Amino acid sequence: MENQSDALFYFAEQTSPSDMKIQNLDTKKGPGNEWWLEFDACLHVFELMNRNVRQYLGDNIMECLQSDKIQSQLATDDWFGEMDHPYPHIDGQKLSEKRIRTAELERRSHKIRSPHREGDKLFAHIVTASGPVGQGFAGEIVRGMIPQFSCRCFGQMKLVNGKPTIIVRLVVTYDWVLYPGFNAAKMVTKPTVKNGAGVFTENAEGISGKDMDLAIPFSELAHDISEKDGSVSAFLESFDMNASGIIGITNDYKQAILSSDKDHYIYAKMNPNTVNRVRDFYRSFN
Numbered sequence: 001m002e003n004q005s006d007a008l009f010y011f012a013e014q015t016s017p018s019d020m021k022i023q024n025l026d027t028k029k030g031p032g033n034e035w036w037l038e039f040d041a042c043l044h045v046f047e048l049m050n051r052n053v054r055q056y057l058g059d060n061i062m063e064c065l066q067s068d069k070i071q072s073q074l075a076t077d078d079w080f081g082e083m084d085h086p087y088p089h090i091d092g093q094k095l096s097e098k099r100i101r102t103a104e105l106e107r108r109s110h111k112i113r114s115p116h117r118e119g120d121k122l123f124a125h126i127v128t129a130s131g132p133v134g135q136g137f138a139g140e141i142v143r144g145m146i147p148q149f150s151c152r153c154f155g156q157m158k159l160v161n162g163k164p165t166i167i168v169r170l171v172v173t174y175d176w177v178l179y180p181g182f183n184a185a186k187m188v189t190k191p192t193v194k195n196g197a198g199v200f201t202e203n204a205e206g207i208s209g210k211d212m213d214l215a216i217p218f219s220e221l222a223h224d225i226s227e228k229d230g231s232v233s234a235f236l237e238s239f240d241m242n243a244s245g246i247i248g249i250t251n252d253y254k255q256a257i258l259s260s261d262k263d264h265y266i267y268a269k270m271n272p273n274t275v276n277r278v279r280d281f282y283r284s285f286n
Contacts, residue, residue, distance in 0.1 A: 012085035014150040044122035222246035
């Protein structure tokens with residue numbers, strides 16, 4: 001049986017380290033009054049237990065960064081991250097799979113360039129974005145904010161050498177957040193910003209906030225199966241369950257695993273159309 005730990009989850013996990021300083025912080029000037037910041041930062045620490053008592057594997061993350069989409073975004077210089085992760089309580093938005101996989105241009109705060117691994121850490125060159133959010137991000141850094149980043153990804157929970165581990169299937173982006181997943185997740189340094197008028201510094205104060213880590217099962221897929229597959233729907237109705245009773249899919253993608261408690265499981269055969277949709281859904285993350 002494929003249990004709940006084998007199901008695909010959405011993780012919004014703070015991953016940048018607090019004991020790492022951002023480097024090479026500089027101000028760039030464009031036409032008119034346009035300006036932006038560029039700096040190098042650590043986005044992810046590997047093989048280290050975070051505040052949620054789970055770790056990420058470096059080889060796994062680096063493999064995910066080779067996806068066609070990310071490589072295309074890097075080539076066209078439009079791998080953007082947002083101000084905070086998509087959450088169901090933000091602007092009343094529906095937390096759909098499409099929304100999770102997309103960086104909304106209206107919320108973009110930065111773009112990511114040249115991601116590369118150095119030992120157990122992922123580094124990248126960060127450029128603050130144009131638009132109100134990007135300008136706000138840059139302005140807060142100038143005023144002393146310590147930028148922190150958080151991985152938005154899809155994956156599975158596994159035990160690796162006895163440690164809870166996220167096996168990532170798809171990295172979407174690294175968003176700007178206000179609370180680290182690791183004790184090291186703040187840039188503890190005074191940012192020095194160069195511009196045409198000279199050099200000025202601001203005191204860097206620690207940022208505190210609410211832990212917003214999130215792991216959401218794919219209720220959207222379960223809801224789709226429950227509505228469009230007559231066989232699965234019949235099982236759910238017979239046992240007085242709704243879409244939340246679908247807790248997983250067998251490895252061959254042919255059966256939905258249903259359960260209303262932790263001790264009893266029902267395998268419901270799905271019709272061919274559902275099997276194809278589910279297979280395409282999972283393959284899109286591999």
